[in-house]
Amino acid sequence: MSGSGPAVRVSIESSCEKQVQEVSLDGMETYVPPLSMSQNLAKLAQRIDFGQGSDSDEEGAETEPRDPQEWGKQEPEEDEATVKFQPSLWPWDSVRNNLRSSLTEMCVLYDVLSVVKEKKYMALDPVSQDPSAGKTPQVFQLISKKKSLATAAQLLLKGADKLSKSVAENQENRRQRDFNSELLRLRSQWKLRKVGDKILGDLSYRSAGSLFPHAGTFEVIKNTDIDLDKKLPEDYCPLNVQIPSDLEGSAYIKVSIQKQAPDIGDLGTVSLFRRQPKAKAGTQPWHVKLEAAQNVLLCKEIFAQLSREAVQIKSQIPHIVVKNQIISQPFPGLQLSISLCHSTGEKKNQRASPEKPKPDDHLYVLEHNLHQLMREFHKQTLSSIVMPHPASAPFGHKRQRMAGPMAYDKAEISNLQQNEGLLEKIIKQAKHIFLRSRTARTIDSLASRIEDPQIQAHWSNINDVYESSVKVLITSQGYEQICKSIQLQLNIGVEQIRVVHRDGRVITLSHQEQELQDFLLSQMSQHQVHAVQQLAKVMGWHVLSFSNHVGLGSVESIGNASAITVASSNGEYAISVRNGPESGCKVLVQFPRSQSKELPKSDVIQDGKWNHLRGPYKEVHWSKMEGRNFVYKMELLMAALTPCP
Amino acid sequence: MEAPPVSVLPITGGTISMMEYLLQGSVLDQALESLLHRLRGLCDNMEPETFADHELVYLLKGQQGNPFLLRARRSLSHPTVPWHLRYLGQPEVGDKSRHALVRNCVDVAASHSLPDFLNEMGFRMDHEFVAKGHIFRKGVLKVVVSKLSRILVPENTENTEPLSLSYLVELSVLVPAGQDTMSEDMRSFAEQLKPLVHLEKIDPKRHM
Numbered sequence: 012m013s014g015s016g017p018a019v020r021v022s023i024e025s026s027c028e029k030q031v032q033e034v035s036l037d038g039m040e041t042y043v044p045p046l047s048m049s050q051n052l053a054k055l056a057q058r059i060d061f062g063q064g065s066d067s068d069e070e071g072a073e074t075e076p077r078d079p080q081e082w083g084k085q086e087p088e089e090d091e092a093t094v095k096f097q098p099s100l101w102p103w104d105s106v107r108n109n110l111r112s113s114l115t116e117m118c119v120l121y122d123v124l125s126v127v128k129e130k131k132y133m134a135l136d137p138v139s140q141d142p143s144a145g146k147t148p149q150v151f152q153l154i155s156k157k158k159s160l161a162t163a164a165q166l167l168l169k170g171a172d173k174l175s176k177s178v179a180e181n182q183e184n185r186r187q188r189d190f191n192s193e194l195l196r197l198r199s200q201w202k203l204r205k206v207g208d209k210i211l212g213d214l215s216y217r218s219a220g221s222l223f224p225h226a227g228t229f230e231v232i233k234n235t236d237i238d239l240d241k242k243l244p245e246d247y248c249p250l251n252v253q254i255p256s257d258l259e260g261s262a263y264i265k266v267s268i269q270k271q272a273p274d275i276g277d278l279g280t281v282s283l284f285r286r287q288p289k290a291k292a293g294t295q296p297w298h299v300k301l302e303a304a305q306n307v308l309l310c311k312e313i314f315a316q317l318s319r320e321a322v323q324i325k326s327q328i329p330h331i332v333v334k335n336q337i338i339s340q341p342f343p344g345l346q347l348s349i350s351l352c353h354s355t356g357e358k359k360n361q362r363a364s365p366e367k368p369k370p371d372d373h374l375y376v377l378e379h380n381l382h383q384l385m386r387e388f389h390k391q392t393l394s395s396i397v398m399p400h401p402a403s404a405p406f407g408h409k410r411q412r413m414a415g416p417m418a419y420d421k422a423e424i425s426n427l428q429q430n431e432g433l434l435e436k437i438i439k440q441a442k443h444i445f446l447r448s449r450t451a452r453t454i455d456s457l458a459s460r461i462e463d464p465q466i467q468a469h470w471s472n473i474n475d476v477y478e479s480s481v482k483v484l485i486t487s488q489g490y491e492q493i494c495k496s497i498q499l500q501l502n503i504g505v506e507q508i509r510v511v512h513r514d515g516r517v518i519t520l521s522h523q524e525q526e527l528q529d530f531l532l533s534q535m536s537q538h539q540v541h542a543v544q545q546l547a548k549v550m551g552w553h554v555l556s557f558s559n560h561v562g563l564g565s566v567e568s569i570g571n572a573s574a575i576t577v578a579s580s581n582g583e584y585a586i587s588v589r590n591g592p593e594s595g596c597k598v599l600v601q602f603p604r605s606q607s608k609e610l611p612k613s614d615v616i617q618d619g620k621w622n623h624l625r626g627p628y629k630e631v632h633w634s635k636m637e638g639r640n641f642v643y644k645m646e647l648l649m650a651a652l653t654p655c656p
Numbered sequence: 657m658e659a660p661p662v663s664v665l666p667i668t669g670g671t672i673s674m675m676e677y678l679l680q681g682s683v684l685d686q687a688l689e690s691l692l693h694r695l696r697g698l699c700d701n702m703e704p705e706t707f708a709d710h711e712l713v714y715l716l717k718g719q720q721g722n723p724f725l726l727r728a729r730r731s732l733s734h735p736t737v738p739w740h741l742r743y744l745g746q747p748e749v750g751d752k753s754r755h756a757l758v759r760n761c762v763d764v765a766a767s768h769s770l771p772d773f774l775n776e777m778g779f780r781m782d783h784e785f786v787a788k789g790h791i792f793r794k795g796v797l798k799v800v801v802s803k804l805s806r807i808l809v810p811e812n813t814e815n816t817e818p819l820s821l822s823y824l825v826e827l828s829v830l831v832p833a834g835q836d837t838m839s840e841d842m843r844s845f846a847e848q849l850k851p852l853v854h855l856e857k858i859d860p861k862r863h864m
Contacts, residue, residue, distance in 0.1 A: 217795070218701055393702050400731040401709040402791050402800050404740040405674075405763050405830050416738040416767035 049115055056108070190233055193250040193295070197231065201301060214254070214305045216312070220389035223312040229254045229301065252297045258304040260355035264313060266377040266437070268445055271346045307353060313385050313433070314351040320432040330434070337434070341442040342522060349381075349437065380440060380476065384433055440476050443505050446522055447479050450503055453527050454483065463487065463640040464494075464538050466531065479503045483531070485538045487642040493549060494542035494642060497534050529592075533570025536592040540573040542642045543588050547577040550649045555585065567591045577649075578625075584652040585625055588645075596641065599628040600652065672832050676744065676761035677839060679827040679846055679855040688801070688823055691852050692790060695799055698848055699792040707802075708732040708788045710813050712771065714779035726779060728770050732786070732813060739766040747859060754836075755843040757857040761830060786816050789823060796838075797845060800826045825853050 029042035046054065101107075126133045194210075197203065202213040215227025230253045314335070321330035321337050330339040336350040396409050404412065410427050413419070419427070451468070458466045467484040474480075485497040498513040508520040508527060520526045537559060547554055555578050560571035572591030579585070585601040604610060604626035631648065638644035683691050696704060709729050716724040727742045745760030766773075771781075789802035801823050805816035827846060829838045846855040 220700065222795070393700055395703060395705060398702075398705045398791060398793070399740075400707055400734045400737050401711075401729040401740050402707045402731075402787070402789075402802070403709070403711075403727070403729050403742055403763075404765070406793065406796070406798065409737070412738055412765045415765040 052112070052115075061105070190249040193248065194231065196295070197250060197252075197297060200298065203231065212252070212301075214258075214301050215308055216305075216389055219386075220391070220393040221312060222392065223308070223315070225308060225311070227255070227258075227305075227308055229304070248296055250297060252300055254300060254304040258307045260307065260353060261303045262307040262310040262351060262353035264310050264378050264381055265348075265350050265352050266374045266381070266441065267348055267372040268341075268374065268441060269346050269348065269372065271340070271344055309382065309385065310351055310353070313381050314349075316385070316432075317349060317381075317434045317437070320434040324432060324434065339434075339438055341438055341445065345445065347438060347441050374441070374444065376444070377437060377441060381433070381437060384436060388433070439505050442522075443477050443479070443503070446505070446508070447503050449524055450481070450501065450508065450527060453524055454481075454531070457528065457531055461535065464535055464542075466535070477505050485531075485535055487538075487542055487640050489640070490542065490546075490642045493545045494538065496541040496545065497538045499534065529569040532592045536570065536590045536596075537573050539590045539596060539641050540575045540588060543575050543577065543586075543645055546642060546645055546649065547575075550646070550653070551580045552577040552586075552649060553580070561589065564589060564591075565594060567593045569593055579649075579652055579654075581654060583623065583625065583654065586645075586648065586652070587628070596633060598631040598633050598645075598648070600631055600648070601625040601628050674761050674763070674830050675748075675758055675833050677756040677758055677829045677831065677842060678857070679756050679842055680858050681825045681849075681853040681855040682822045683801075683825060683853045684822045687852060691801065691823075691825070691849075694849065694852060695790075695792045695801070698845070699794040699797075699799065702793070705791050706733070706789065707791055708786070709802075710784065710786050712784040713782045714774050715782045716777075716779045725782075726774065728766070728774065730768075739768060739770045740764070741766050741770060747861070755839045755846075755857065757859065758839075760833075763830075784810075785819070786813055794845065796829050796831075797842065798828050800824075800828070802826075825849075825855065827855050 029045055032041045032043045034040050127135055194203075197212075202218065203210055204212070210231040212229045212231060213227055214229055215221065215223065215225060217223075217227070232251050232253055234247075234249050234251045314337075317337055318332045321332050321339070326339075328340045330337055332338075335353070336348055338346060338348050341347050397406050399406060399412075400409075408427070411424075414424055414427070451470075454466065454468045458468070464485050464487045467486065469482045469484070471480045471482075480503065481501045483499040483501060484495070485499075487494050496513065500511040502509040502511070506522055508522075510518040510520060510530070512518070518530070520530060540557070540559075544554055544557055546552075555576040557575045559573045561574045563574075564572060569592045572589055572594060574587065574589040576585060576587045583603045587599045587601070588596060590596040602625065603622065604624050605622040607626045610626060633644065636644045636648070638647050692704070708731070710732050711727060711729040714726045714728060716726075718724065725744075727744070729740045729742070731737050741764045743760075743762040748758045748760075775781075784807055786805045786807060787802040788805070789800065791801075792799040803823050804819045806819050807813060808815045808817060827842060829842060831838055849855060
């Protein structure tokens with residue numbers, strides 16, 4: 012037990028499992044390096060024929076002779092391993108193998124990473140590069156850089172190409188969508204329908220009740236004349252409308268009243284044209300175009316109706332229809348012309364040169380009224396009084412249907428029918444407008460010409476198309492409260508003026524301008540005498556006599572002269588006034604006998620009291636009298652003749 | 657005593673003879689709403705008009721074969737409006753290409769003593785019915801959508817039962833004789849109603 016014998020050296024040597032590759036001449040044995048795990052696995056995997064299925068035996072037989080040879084060498088270790096690699100044994104074989112190899116790879120990776128990180132057992136050391144191997148010639152570098160750049164550039168170009176193509180496609184798509192959205196907008200305002208592959212629309216007033224035979228169809232076309240490369244213009248619209256050729260441009264109806272032209276040679280050449288108003292900024296071009304075409308259609312319909320009536324309706328003075336103008340005579344010496352001015356948009360065709368603008372005698376009110384009357388006519392054809400009850404009866408006004416059962420006679424039937432056409436209505440309105448303006452002119456000219464008495468006109472704001480009214484007051488300045496006896500109400504009708512006086516008289520004047528003027532002048536002269544009457548009341552003088560229409564003295568050509576005699580309060584003085592529209596005023600004062608010198612003394616009158624009576628008359632130089640108007644002068648005179656108490 | 661012989665003479669003198677162009681079709685009750693909507697859109701822009709009429713058909717049997725037929729119609733919704741008497745002639749056998757049924761038509765308004773008058777003249781009432789529905793117009797075209805009902809108790813227009821589950825649609829125009837332009841307009845209008853209702857000319861002879 013305690014070390015007695017010599018130590019025995021025991022050497023342990025592993026069994027030599029490695030194969031001997033070669034034995035060198037000096038006896039050294041070179042071993043084949045043992046296969047690593049992966050190498051081993053790979054070698055074994057090589058033996059597997061993956062193409063062989065479980066039923067192909069001859070291939071299996073082929074590999075068989077190869078395998079036993081190698082098996083013989085490594086049989087003891089690999090017996091179990093080989094059994095696993097038989098492919099026919101198990102369908103999950105390849106999967107398992109793949110998993111295994113991936114596990115191996117992962118382990119290796121993990122090992123490398125841990126080596127890199129921890130540096131405990133192994134460390135990574137950079138291998139020194141061979142310096143001669145890194146130096147490449149510069150030309151080669153340049154060429155390689157160029158090539159790489161070229162590849163990169165090509166890639167970028169391809170990308171850019173794709174992008175631009177997609178942008179262009181997007182724009183095209185947007186234009187497509189724009190056409191549809193424009194079409195939707197168009198449809199929200201205009202009637203459209205699809206006929207075959209065309210889109211047609213209706214811009215006539217048919218659906219609103221018009222009976223004009225014009226179809227009024229327009230076509231909607233896609234605007235394809237667009238260049239994708241150029242920039243889109245500001246007012247580009249993907250939708251275009253094509254209107255019928257006779258509705259192009261714009262039109263309006265001109266109604267004007269002129270003095271009768273001495274010659275009718277240049278009839279039908281109305282071509283003065285007003286500039287069309289600029290379209291609002293937000294409206295689409297097709298909307299502007301369609302509206303203009305619709306307006307042209309309506310103007311054509313109005314003019315057609317007017318000319319038809321002008322030809323058919325019999326009137327005392329026939330209407331003349333020439334080309335695009337209808338001429339009629341509302342009053343003698345006056346000419347009403349209604350013309351359709353249609354310009355197709357070509358400026359060169361305008362014959363009337365705009366350098367010499369004629370005074371605008373276009374009655375816009377009447378043009379507007381024509382449009383309104385036409386629309387009213389349209390509405391009437393749509394009213395429900397035309398609908399038949401019972402349903403099988405023909406269309407027609409329901410009152411006309413009563414004509415049969417009620418046994419109407421011709422007079423009643425003609426009363427039922429509308430006997431006033433468009434033309435007659437417009438002529439009546441024109442007459443009224445003309446009469447009204449002439450009345451106003453007359454009153455204004457009188458007012459500016461004559462200062463004493465003053466004439467005031469109060470026009471009423473609310474008028475009818477056929478009737479207007481004005482209140483005329485004749486006053487003296489400063490004495491409006493005292494002398495307000497002349498107040499006239501003028502009702503201006505179509506052909507006559509009806510005057511209602513304050514005292515109840517009703518006078519009808521014709522359309523002659525002179526009649527109204529004469530009447531007003533006569534009223535003014537009457538006013539002066541009335542004013543004296545009112546003044547006398549105020550001043551305390553007595554009215555001895557008063558007459559609106561004296562039958563003495565010279566005959567006036569306008570109206571009649573009026574006269575008044577007033578006496579002072581104590582009776583001593585008397586004033587006589589005679590005022591006529593033409594002869595002016597004449598004022599005489601009567602003095603008491605005691606003051607007159609030319610009376611002869613006679614012994615018939617013995618009593619002195621008779622001297623207090625009024626005696627001879629003396630005329631007053633009225634024009635030399637002080638005072639700014641007649642009534643003022645009269646007041647001064649009266650005051651002068653009133654004795655102081 | 658039997659009715660004196662009646663010879664049918666052409667209407668002459670004084671009146672303009674009118675021709676009626678007619679196209680007929682029918683829709684089921686369920687499709688009425690959509691038809692009314694479409695008509696409302698296609699026809700003139702007016703408030704929709706409904707009607708309720710009572711029609712009596714009078715026959716005069718002469719010695720010849722064909723009896724003389726007159727239609728008297730009054731409005732139940734407007735009782736004071738005059739009666740309407742109508743004579744419809746035989747359909748004109750013109751060219752087959754004409755799209756509508758054309759026949760001579762005489763319309764007369766009459767007072768409320770019309771049934772008595774017709775009875776005195778020798779007419780006998782053949783049948784009567786009540787028609788209720790809507791009426792539309794487009795220019796001179798008239799579209800009548802009506803439901804016909806049978807009168808169960810004579811003289812009593814309250815007690816009715818519908819003849820069928822559909823509405824009769826009629827498109828008609830009255831034009832003076834000689835004008836032949838309306839059939840095209842009628843055809844194009846009928847085209848626009850196409851999938852909802854098929855309006856075509858129906859010869860009454862073939863269905864007798």
